Amino acid sequence: MAGTSGDGPSGAGPNGGGRNGGKAIGLRVVGKPWKKVDASAKVMGETKFADDIFLPRMLHCKILRSSAPHARIVKIDTSKAEAYRGVKAVLLGKDLPIPYGILPVSQDEHPLAIEKVRMVGDPVAAVAAVDEDAATEALDLIEVEYEPLKTISSIEEALETSEPRIHDYGEYGNVHRRTAYEFGDVKAGFAEADFVREDITFYEGSTHLPLEQHASVGQFSPDGKLTLWSSTQDPHYLHRSLAKVLGLPATHIRVIATPCGGGFGGKCDPFQHEIIVSKLAMVTGRPVKICLTREEVFYCHRGRHPVLMATKTGFKRDGSITAMHHRTFLDGGSYGGHGAASTFYTGVLQPTTYTMGTYKFDAVRVFTNKAPCGPKRGHGTPQPRFAQEVQMDKIAEQLGLDPAELRKRHLVPPHSLTCNWLKIGTTSLGKCIDKVVEGARWKERFRKLPHGKGIGLACSAYMTGAGTAIYWNNMPHSGVQLKLDRSGGVCVFCGSSDIGQGSDSILAYIVAEVLGIEPFDIRVVTADTDLTPVDLGSYSSRVTLMTGNAAIQAAERARDLLAQAAAEKLEVPANRLVFADRRVVDMENPEKGMSFVDAVWLAEAKFGTLGTTGSYTPPKAPGKFKGSGVGPSPTYSYCAAVAEVDVNPETGWVKVERIWMAHGGGQAINPVLVMGQVEGSIYMGLGEAMMEEMTYRGNRNVVHKFPSFLEYKSPTTLEMCDVVTYLIEDDERETNAPFGGKEAGQGPLLPVPPAIANAVYDAVGVRIDEVPISPDKVLKAIRAKAKGQEGRYGPTHFPSCPMPEPIRVATPWEGGTGEGVKREPALAKA
Amino acid sequence: MLRLPKFRYLQPKSVEEAARMISDHGPDAMFVAGGTDLYPNMKRRQQTPKVVIGLAHLDKLRRVKGKPKEGMILGAGLTLTEVAEDRRVLRAYPVVAQAAELISTPLLRNMGTIGGNLLLDTRCNYYDQNYEWRKAIHFCMKKDGEICWVAPSSPRCWAVQSSDCAPVMVAIGAKVKLVSRDGAHVMERLIPAAELYNDDGIRHLNKRPEELLTEIHLPPTDGWRATYWKLRRRGSFDFPVLGVAACLRLAGDGTVEHAKIILGGVGSHPMEASGSEQALVGKKLTEETIQQAAAAAYPTAKPLDNTDFAMSWRKDMARYYVAGALRELAGLPSQASSSGGNGAGLRIVPG
Ligand SMILES: Cc1cc2nc3c(=O)[nH]c(=O)nc-3n(C[C@H](O)[C@H](O)[C@H](O)COP(=O)(O)OP(=O)(O)OC[C@H]3O[C@@H](n4cnc5c(N)ncnc54)[C@H](O)[C@@H]3O)c2cc1C
Ligand code: SF4
8 A cells, every 4th residue: 555655745834834934844743643542442442432321310212213204193192101111201292393404494303203204214202211121112102193195205206296295395396405506608618519418327325324323311400401422423513403492591501422433424413312312301300311223323314315417518629628517306305404505515516626617507406205315425426426527437438538638638727716616725636647547557457458357537526624604603613722731731622523533633633743742642622512612513524624723723822822931931032942842942052942841831820821722714715606605615635546347247246356546635634544534435435336225115105125234235344445545745735724634534435436437337338327336237238238229227317397597607717706696695514 | 222022031951851841832932043033033023932942052952973974964053153164064065164154244153053044034125124114014924914015916925035054955955853842752853954945935944833953964975066156245244145056966977967956045945946957967067058057047036126136137147156056066167257257246165
């Protein structure tokens, strides 16, 4: 495996760089493969997950879930359950009547169904009892009478069915959202093209499959204060939802995000069970715990939307893209959730990889009686990336160009604006392509391997943090507090939640770098709404960038205090002091110095108790049109991948042998953690490409086909391909990112499915225009080709839906201002 | 977590006591060996015994006896790991070790027994679901309901025979010993493995509930050779959605004297591909005969839409897998490697 060099770019850190005008010295902590701060506890089984919490007199909660996919609740009788031994409380929808939802525009959820259920698995009643058995047994005693309603199980059915409506809000009928944009004169763009092609593709839904099932413990104190421990990615948003639904003042609620056994976007939304155990704790006055079953985790879902796409692209003989009209239909499932944002994301990032003259995009999200979709690693963007990157392969073939060359000719330049007003910072996509082309020996092997063997290339870009918060506000997105005391100890407080990606460790590395101490000298306290300043949460690949920048600010402020105090004592100017190796020294006269602890003593004596804060707010996006809040990011990461496959032409079986992935993530704060994210992304992308399917039986009450770890097929280690990872640094430091470090957790997933699809084509000459690429599809396409038909498997029909007038925005090169026809604040989240 | 319902657990000290306990408790009782099939089924309330009689501690069920020449005897309580790693089994009956090694995961093989494997409940995507899920489809004929959702007009259940060892035992002509107790009498019967199974998803075993499986009698090793090919999505964990057990005896000149081709995972019992057998007997194992035999297996496989993978593709694979198994037995290069690809999810342990 190849990797980065351990040394960072010289003099780029805030210890030296422009930020605070100090002197340049090399990075000592950043860029090195330090152990994670929570690693020892994890590997020794000492980490306490939410389900490991046991409080005195704790009750156990179980939730009765709907067995009807779409129905009115006629009657619920809980009398027998209430009388059952050990049962302390039974809750129904009427006990929690206030709706909630992660986005202000989709407040369409209730902790327990009120009047109506919308999917098999919708919570209907909850029981708290002295143990899990009693709670489980009591569920059997609850009688629910349903009056069935017509079910809606597909995009087509949702478009055709105006009544009954799953929700009584949205665009009309069962259409939840419609989004239409046109950047530049697309008609003229197509007219300018030498060729125009349209491809219809489909990307199946999939779920996160975290090893840890969601679990929560609620506790209500005699003075009316609620504490909720929960395996959540976003304690801050959960805090807000709890306050809203429980009717408690937010000041009386404390949310503690416990160590998280996997999130991947599946623990971003506030969940029913989190509110339910809180309410049960309030009602009973005893702590209440729930740990969901695996099946319930499937019902929580919020995973990848199934998306049907039609991508029409006009291009010139040299491959330059003059126009793209990209249309998407999202099967949203039964609730809004993040769906309004997901809808944007199925289009908004298309122009970030290759220069695109004009761009039009229409997206429609529908409601169906299935588990709600939402943000899964890459939130809404792996689907359109698949459509675009498979099409690029076809364009290259049509033009007789090498797909790598074609892409390289039209890269979005650094420090530019895209046609849809996204500000691109640094980019290393060209370097990434070169690296995988070299590693995979692309030039010698592409279209030259024996029948059955193939290689394919694909690229991607991804945001490093959403530029806009989920609810409108003009406060920072991330806050860090630092406490220093006379022991020399430094404690970092931040609202961010470590979901395994290592965000706690990043805080320690960055503060250690700035203060010149060791990461393990530092204590990190995170994700506790009572103790830590707000951070918006672990989503949209925002954490390293935003908490990192906030941590740099807090640490630099602390360093300034120490420097002032030390400078006085040493009688040198403060800006000559360097913090390194747990010492503060005069860089011009290194014998002159003192220990870090001594500097803290002096500073505490001089200034009183030491504490500093730092915060981060993303830069203002250049786009000013309605909806321009989704897509902008402080900076974008870039990736290129080559997949090598082995296809058995007689069975259609595809084995992915190896993936070369170059990740242009700037300066890796910790290269081992970045590689972990890259490999994990490849693994997850491989699952989506090859086998994962969140599918339902439309004709059998829309039950999930297989809500189980065994039958929901996801790769095991045996299916994992070999991986060659290259961490590619930018030529110049991305100034918006801490030490130039960009995202790593999501972007590398994106090129995996299209690279595999393109490799299958190279191997056996058939196009599989949908994922998962299962062997039956490959075999069908091979057989069709043998019969002289089109060697392709994929959707052929694209439904129609009346679209509103698009929001029209002139491109920067048309002299646009970034304004659309209308202006309103917008919401965003990845 | 899904909770196990409450039940009584009995631990007999001998085979006789086990047989007595089950006859005392009647239809409310079931045996459990490794519990890797029964306990998950109990959590999902597919099987609901009030009394569970544990066999794991019965040493008598964990022995390997006899000589290959006369036929060896495997105790039903041997774990799959023990069977897969036993040197005598590996040497004389590699196909048995191979099938056992292909089951599930190492952890489950450490718990699961060969006896439990042969008596594994049939499987179906409409049935291997928890109670609430099954309630949402108003249950099905196999448990708590009336209709078969896989074939709604059919009067029977089509749940799938999913044991990897069953087709192998049928193909090689193994026998199983069943012990029960009638009052003071201990009754024993030794029946061919083929007769243990029924073509019915519900009554899939020709065995009374109170009969205890004690031994598996493997046939004498007198020149037959056999192999087992398994189709599954992943290289571990997954049940077979097609299994091909092939057993051949060749004359000195290479003519096939005897052939058994048994398909697992594509019907409610191990299915004999008689057409394939007829295509082989009396012929030499050429590529041509193999192709004929493979084509004849196609109609035997009757997969329905109740397991992983598209059913028509599974049916297609019967041909490919039979050809692969036969080529292996003929010592011909497998198509899979000649085409440069791996077989569809297969793993072969050289026999
Ligand atoms: C995730 C998972 C994957 C699996 N994958 C596979 C697979 O790939 N292939 C496969 O073949 N199986 C698979 N299995 C099924 C199972 O693990 C094995 O079949 C195992 O061998 C069953 O043995 P056991 O001892 O655990 O059976 P148990 O669960 O103890 O018993 C199974 C049945 O046999 C009865 N029984 C057991 N022993 C006796 C006896 N001596 N006499 C009378 N009745 C008896 C029990 O009453 C019960 O009805 C899988 C199971 C799981 C949970
Ligand atoms: S085959 Fe039919 S009856 Fe049998 S388990 Fe499946 S759905 Fe039920």
